[in-house]
Amino acid sequence: MGSLSRNARAYSFYIFIIFALGMLFIGVYYISEALLILQSGDSEGGIFQLALGVFGVGASSYIFLRFRKKMTLLRQALPPTVITITECKKCGLKSLRNFVKGDFVFKSLDECKKCSEPMLITGVYAEKAKK
Amino acid sequence: MILSLVGQESDIGSTLLNVVYLGSFVFFMIYGQKFQTWMILRDVGNAVLKLKTMRDKARSLAISTAKEVEKEDLDPTPRIDHFLEYFSIWPVGLDPGGIVPKFEHLLNVRDQRFKDEVKTIAPNADKIQANNLEGVIEVAIGLNAIYRIINHFYLLGKKTMSLYVIMQIQMQLHQIMEMAEAYSIAIKAFADGQPIGDGAGAIVAAKMMYGVPYKKISKEIVVAETQLDGRKLLILKAEGPGSTVGKPGDGIKKLIEEENGRVAMVVMIDAAGKLEGEKSGGVSEGTGAAIGGIGVEKFTIEEISVKYKIPVHAVIVKESIKESVSPMTKEILEGTDIALARVKRIIREGTEEGDTVIVAGIGNTVGVGQ
Known part of the structure; x- marks a missing residue:
């Protein structure tokens, strides 16, 4: 990935943003011009200007949407929260806690707080990370 | 001439913008594909x-x-x-x-x-x-x-x-x-050492064999003998809680040969790819060897089941390919309880008291003991 430097990508990102903002500005300008022309009674010229303006706004919106999508694609996935379910097979006491390295399903743990029987891990699952 | 083409000769700003617009059409006509390639390359x-x-x-x-x-x-x-x-x-x-x-x-x-x-x-x-x-x-x-x-x-x-x-x-x-x-x-x-989605089958088997003594039957595969309404159940899974899938095909073959082919049914439980729109952790049942991979294990199971005419039933816990290699989700964990109930129903309905049934929990057993 020799030529693919992060700085170069950052610069091209800013160029794209400036380009999109420029398109948006031109689009808005044309729409406002179109409205003035339409008010003066020149419907043909007004519609042409309006079409150009809508195209400009549409193109800039498309560029922004693409960026948003790309940012979502590039965002690193957050690691999920992993929960361990512990259960007492005798009295049915069930509790949830965060996963600790070394936990596995059907591992016997310390004694149950209620009946002094060993607790058992009956499940380990991941919860989706909150964004 | 250009001014007359684009109109509005008096307004130099509008003319310039018109020229830019017309220029962009020409640009995209000539360099459109290059521009598209460049955009894709960026992605x-x-x-x-x-x-x-x-x-x-x-x-x-x-x-x-x-x-x-x-x-x-x-x-x-x-x-x-x-x-x-x-x-x-x-x-x-x-x-x-x-x-x-x-x-x-x-x-x-x-x-x-x-x-x-x-x-x-x-x-x-x-x-x-x-x-x-x-x-x-x-x-x-x-x-x-x-x-x-x-x-x-x-x-x-x-x-x-x-x-x-x-x-x-x-x-x-x-x-x-x-x-x-x-x-x-x-x-x-x-x-x-956390369980992953692919371990759904291993969890179902572990639930059935928990508390029963087990022994090694083939490479990294353990088997436990238990009972269900008068049926002898031989439950096998990869030996956990370390990460392994073992060789369940060899295990099933060995068990069938040890029983001289007198096995009424083989039930296999595995995680399987869901289609888009389907719920993760949903359970389906069918016929055939529920096992992924290149096909070596599947081949072994099919060969031995055909030899002794043993029906092979499959119970699958649905999940996406992404979920199968990610830490197990709550939906998939809950799906293993449904799969367990289905396995028991299939055995009760498809066999009689005194029959021998092999139940194989397929998948990576990381984070799943027995």
Whole structure:
């Protein structure tokens, strides 16, 4: 990935943003011009200007949407929260806690707080990370 | 002349903008494809950057996991770096007769090579740690392979500026990135010994065999004998809680031969790919050997079941490909309870008291004991 430097990508990102903002500005300008022309009674010229303006706004919106999508694609996935379910097979006491390295399903743990029987891990699952 | 073409001769600003618009049409007519190629290259380039980060993280995690399990002062970095580009050459398929034993041999050699490598990297690791480290290294190799392939197409596309070269990868980029992301999360699960989605079958089997003595039946496969309404159940799964899938095909074959073919039914439980729109953790049942992989294990099970005319039933827990290599979700865990109930119903309805039934929980047993 020799030529693919992060700085170069950052610069091209800013160029794209400036380009999109420029398109948006031109689009808005044309729409406002179109409205003035339409008010003066020149419907043909007004519609042409309006079409150009809508195209400009549409193109800039498309560029922004693409960026948003790309940012979502590039965002690193957050690691999920992993929960361990512990259960007492005798009295049915069930509790949830965060996963600790070394936990596995059907591992016997310390004694149950209620009946002094060993607790058992009956499940380990991941919860989706909150964004 | 240009001014008369674009109109509004008096307004120089509007004229300039009109010229820019008309110019852009000409530009896109001539350079449209190049521009599209450049846009796609940017997309793929960003993905390559992300994959590189994932690959580097996976490598670091493999090294740190190896250092953690190996108490002695051995530096695993050079060995892991060498091993990241490990590959397998599949046997020739020109003459398909007898290809399965070739695959089996190749996979056995590969598996043994991985175990030997882990032993060299971390000679003092216990069995569970060694299996988990093997899982971590396998995922790191997978991520490295994805990065290298995507980078290859990216550089090739850049070199040739060919839309068709770069489009091949761009069309699949979303799925590839999803898979790489899942691998990236899975590597942590292997390092910490957390159950993954693929372990749904192993959990169902573990629920059925918990509290019953078990023995080893084939490579990394354990079996326990229990009863269900007068039926003898032989439950097998990969030996947990370390990361392994074992060789369930060999286990089932051995059990059937030990019973002289007098087995009323084989029920296999596995995680299987869901279709888009289907609920994760949903359970379905069907007929046939529910087991993934290249097909060696499936072949063994099919051969022996045909020989003794034993019906093979399948119960699957649905999940996406991404979920199958990611830490197990709550929906999939809940699905294992539904699958367990289905297995019991199939046995009760399909067999009689005194019959012998083999129940095989298929999948990676990382984080699942017995």
